[in-house]
Amino acid sequence: MRSQVVIVGGGFGGLYAAKALRRAPVRVTIVDRTNHHVFQPLLYQVATAGLSAIDIGEPIRRVLRRQVNATVLLADVTGIDLDGHRVDLASGGILEYDYLIVAAGAGHSYFGHDDWAEHAPGLKTIEDALEIRRRILLAFERAELADDPAERTHLLTFVVLGAGPTGAELAGAIAELARHALRADFRRITPGDARIVLVEGGDRMLSSYPASLSTKAQRQLERLGVEVRTGEMVTGIDGRGVDTSADRIEAATVLWAAGVAASPLGASLGTPLDATGRVLVEPDLTLPGHPEVSVVGDLAAVTQDGAPVPGVAPAAMQMGRHASRNIERALDELPTEPFRYVDRGSMATLGRSSAIATIGGLRLSGFPAWAAWLLVHIVFLIGFRNRIVVLFEWAKAYLTYGRSARLILFRESED
Amino acid sequence: MRSQVVIVGGGFGGLYAAKALRRAPVRVTIVDRTNHHVFQPLLYQVATAGLSAIDIGEPIRRVLRRQVNATVLLADVTGIDLDGHRVDLASGGILEYDYLIVAAGAGHSYFGHDDWAEHAPGLKTIEDALEIRRRILLAFERAELADDPAERTHLLTFVVLGAGPTGAELAGAIAELARHALRADFRRITPGDARIVLVEGGDRMLSSYPASLSTKAQRQLERLGVEVRTGEMVTGIDGRGVDTSADRIEAATVLWAAGVAASPLGASLGTPLDATGRVLVEPDLTLPGHPEVSVVGDLAAVTQDGAPVPGVAPAAMQMGRHASRNIERALDELPTEPFRYVDRGSMATLGRSSAIATIGGLRLSGFPAWAAWLLVHIVFLIGFRNRIVVLFEWAKAYLTYGRSARLILFRESED
Numbered sequence: 001m002r003s004q005v006v007i008v009g010g011g012f013g014g015l016y017a018a019k020a021l022r023r024a025p026v027r028v029t030i031v032d033r034t035n036h037h038v039f040q041p042l043l044y045q046v047a048t049a050g051l052s053a054i055d056i057g058e059p060i061r062r063v064l065r066r067q068v069n070a071t072v073l074l075a076d077v078t079g080i081d082l083d084g085h086r087v088d089l090a091s092g093g094i095l096e097y098d099y100l101i102v103a104a105g106a107g108h109s110y111f112g113h114d115d116w117a118e119h120a121p122g123l124k125t126i127e128d129a130l131e132i133r134r135r136i137l138l139a140f141e142r143a144e145l146a147d148d149p150a151e152r153t154h155l156l157t158f159v160v161l162g163a164g165p166t167g168a169e170l171a172g173a174i175a176e177l178a179r180h181a182l183r184a185d186f187r188r189i190t191p192g193d194a195r196i197v198l199v200e201g202g203d204r205m206l207s208s209y210p211a212s213l214s215t216k217a218q219r220q221l222e223r224l225g226v227e228v229r230t231g232e233m234v235t236g237i238d239g240r241g242v243d244t245s246a247d248r249i250e251a252a253t254v255l256w257a258a259g260v261a262a263s264p265l266g267a268s269l270g271t272p273l274d275a276t277g278r279v280l281v282e283p284d285l286t287l288p289g290h291p292e293v294s295v296v297g298d299l300a301a302v303t304q305d306g307a308p309v310p311g312v313a314p315a316a317m318q319m320g321r322h323a324s325r326n327i328e329r330a331l332d333e334l335p336t337e338p339f340r341y342v343d344r345g346s347m348a349t350l351g352r353s354s355a356i357a358t359i360g361g362l363r364l365s366g367f368p369a370w371a372a373w374l375l376v377h378i379v380f381l382i383g384f385r386n387r388i389v390v391l392f393e394w395a396k397a398y399l400t401y402g403r404s405a406r407l408i409l410f411r412e413s414e415d
Numbered sequence: 416m417r418s419q420v421v422i423v424g425g426g427f428g429g430l431y432a433a434k435a436l437r438r439a440p441v442r443v444t445i446v447d448r449t450n451h452h453v454f455q456p457l458l459y460q461v462a463t464a465g466l467s468a469i470d471i472g473e474p475i476r477r478v479l480r481r482q483v484n485a486t487v488l489l490a491d492v493t494g495i496d497l498d499g500h501r502v503d504l505a506s507g508g509i510l511e512y513d514y515l516i517v518a519a520g521a522g523h524s525y526f527g528h529d530d531w532a533e534h535a536p537g538l539k540t541i542e543d544a545l546e547i548r549r550r551i552l553l554a555f556e557r558a559e560l561a562d563d564p565a566e567r568t569h570l571l572t573f574v575v576l577g578a579g580p581t582g583a584e585l586a587g588a589i590a591e592l593a594r595h596a597l598r599a600d601f602r603r604i605t606p607g608d609a610r611i612v613l614v615e616g617g618d619r620m621l622s623s624y625p626a627s628l629s630t631k632a633q634r635q636l637e638r639l640g641v642e643v644r645t646g647e648m649v650t651g652i653d654g655r656g657v658d659t660s661a662d663r664i665e666a667a668t669v670l671w672a673a674g675v676a677a678s679p680l681g682a683s684l685g686t687p688l689d690a691t692g693r694v695l696v697e698p699d700l701t702l703p704g705h706p707e708v709s710v711v712g713d714l715a716a717v718t719q720d721g722a723p724v725p726g727v728a729p730a731a732m733q734m735g736r737h738a739s740r741n742i743e744r745a746l747d748e749l750p751t752e753p754f755r756y757v758d759r760g761s762m763a764t765l766g767r768s769s770a771i772a773t774i775g776g777l778r779l780s781g782f783p784a785w786a787a788w789l790l791v792h793i794v795f796l797i798g799f800r801n802r803i804v805v806l807f808e809w810a811k812a813y814l815t816y817g818r819s820a821r822l823i824l825f826r827e828s829e830d
């Protein structure tokens with residue numbers, strides 16, 4: 001009988017692990033609580049109406065349809081029994097495994113202030129992106145309806161908390177939406193008057209990049225009309241705005257990009273975690289004491305050359321593939337190999353023709369970085385049905401400044 | 416001061432009324448409870464994962480962005496004060512009008528059984544379509560998870576109630592989804608085993624078409640594997656299935672396409688209604704006793720040559736344009752003109768290369784009808800940004816039998 005490999009999570013880590021096993025003499029079962037893999041690096045585009053959900057989401061079973069050794073299940077995992085070698089599902093079902101890959105990813109962390117969540121949604125899932133889009137677009141709609149100028153100003157103020165890549169990209173995209181895409185669409189308000197504030201607790205934005213690029217990124221965002229504030233800690237968030245260590249900002253729309261926390265499934269394994277809840281793994285990505293279990297992606301705490309491997313898509317893909325290769329080695333009775341992250345560079349886009357990037361030793365900003373970003377994202381959308389559609393949308397958006405995915409769905413009718 | 420025209424509703428009636436006033440010396444305010452116009456004839460494609468929401472929904476303010484005399488408001492209308500010439504909004508705002516066009520459309524009617532609604536959603540809005548898609552796709556997902564064969568059969572049974580155009584199109588599209596698009600995607604179930612039942616209370620399906628085309632349509636649906644039952648009344652719907660006058664059908668997914676009811680805004684006007692709640696209007700589409708108020712689209716009861724004008728998109732467009740032309744005539748102190756519906760034909764599509772159509776005296780079925788349907792729908796998507804995308808999706812779907820808009824969103828995690 002073939003070995004059973006169970007993979008929990010259909011993000012970059014889990015999906016690439018499953019794909020890497022396509023020729024292995026195993027049965028693969030991949031479980032996710034959603035039916036789709038998400039191209040997370042473009043989530044902010046969905047949140048700001050530049051792309052629609054379908055452009056960056058793809059049913060996991062569709063991706064794996066030709067991989068006959070893979071079964072895809074839509075289910076919530078409620079527990080992992082390491083001794084019993086089984087995964088429990090909310091549906092009541094049980095998955096027995098010989099090898100397990102846990103790739104459950106991360107969610108938002110509000111640093112103990114869970115009451116902030118309703119006022120400041122974060123961006124991890126397509127539902128999150130649609131909720132953020134709904135809030136942004138509704139703010140403009142309500143401003144158009146409002147008669148009181150103070151209320152209009154309140155509605156047209158947007159605060160993004162956290163100036164890592166997600167926060168920077170969100171702030172830049174909201175600024176472009178307000179200044180360009182919506183410009184001609186309102187009669188009572190001037191969308192370009194919108195105030196967009198990006199608040200960062202650290203002393204510079206995009207702190208994972210070299211300081212020179214942070215400075216350039218800040219300048220690019222400011223040129224788009226974003227107010228960048230560094231060294232300001234968030235001390236409170238309520239339904240009307242944000243308190244920081246320096247100020248009070250009245251804003252109808254507040255978005256959270258300040259902290260992530262590993263999936264609680266990591267803690268349920270009962271092995272040591274790092275400060276953000278990620279599972280400390282062996283150099284080969286396996287769980288201490290459980291060579292048959294690997295943890296990959298954002299849920300794994302991996303240190304390399306004294307620095308943590310970053311929680312980015314390429315790292316998750318590489319870990320997923322590596323875990324699967326180690327399973328193949330174990331089946332061949334070969335020793336497993338330690339994981340090594342190959343950093344091919346990173347990039348953040350800040351608007352039309354605006355971006356920063358590090359590629360090898362190269363540091364790019366402005367149009368060259370943006371062109372590199374576009375190229376890489378188009379290439380990595382390979383396997384996604386929508387590459388042509390996305391390319392077409394981008395080409396059109398570039399020429400027209402348009403953002404065409406502007407449906408407001410699931411609005412409460414009582415609003 | 417320019418005359419104020421308020422239009423309630425941004426469907427085909429309201430939107431075409433607004434557009435027809437683009438050169439008129441008036442100020443137009445169009446109010447809708449959603450931010451988007453929907454290309455309703457293709458809603459069933461969104462419900463069955465053939466198209467995504469964005470392909471058939473377009474922000475109303477985007478459609479009217481260049482029409483400088485038009486203001487678009489996203490708001491719920493809570494009442495119309497005919498004597499005071501004003502429309503009340505849920506936001507507390509008030510819109511005063513010199514002319515009013517009510518184009519609030521229709522919703523579902525469960526014939527007094529409102530408790531059926533949760534078990535058998537209908538298809539009128541994009542949210543409805545996404546909910547139906549979610550139910551259809553989740554049924555397949557749950558069947559893949561289920562261990563009990565009886566439960567699988569239950570999950571793979573789909574009942575569509577009502578065999579008018581919407582019901583027929585839904586049933587055909589579900590059959591194609593099961594037999595083709597999903598065929599290779601599951602490991603434990605065979606999606607092609609799904610049972611699709613179309614139940615019609617009348618003695619033939621598509622009763623608004625000539626009897627010979629009804630017969631051909633039924634044969635085409637049966638060839639797709641749909642079980643068509645006519646002369647069977649629905650007597651009960653619960654969480655596990657449907658009772659009809661002839662049978663009990665156990666089914667996890669039940670969809671409602673059996674009845675529409677006019678918007679309650681019609682009744683609030685206080686003038687006579689027809690049996691389905693539509694407003695009886697004068698020959699020029701104005702409200703009896705209120706020549707400054709017109710009612711158009713699905714909310715208007717118009718009889719022509721002894722037969723009711725059907726509740727279809729072309730009729731609503733024509734009424735909307737007509738009401739606006741009459742406003743222009745009134746401004747010029749000319750008498751209004753009576754409305755005449757020009758029937759350019761109608762068509763229903765039943766699957767790939769399957770359709771029926773009447774165009775003038777012509778009766779088409781099969782591929783010619785399908786080609787005509789495609790041509791007309793592409794032409795009428797003019798003004799929609801997504802015509803090229805939709806065309807591209809259809810071309811690909813035609814070649815591959817694919818249905819690629821298969822995201823399940825807003826699933827309750829507890830399921």
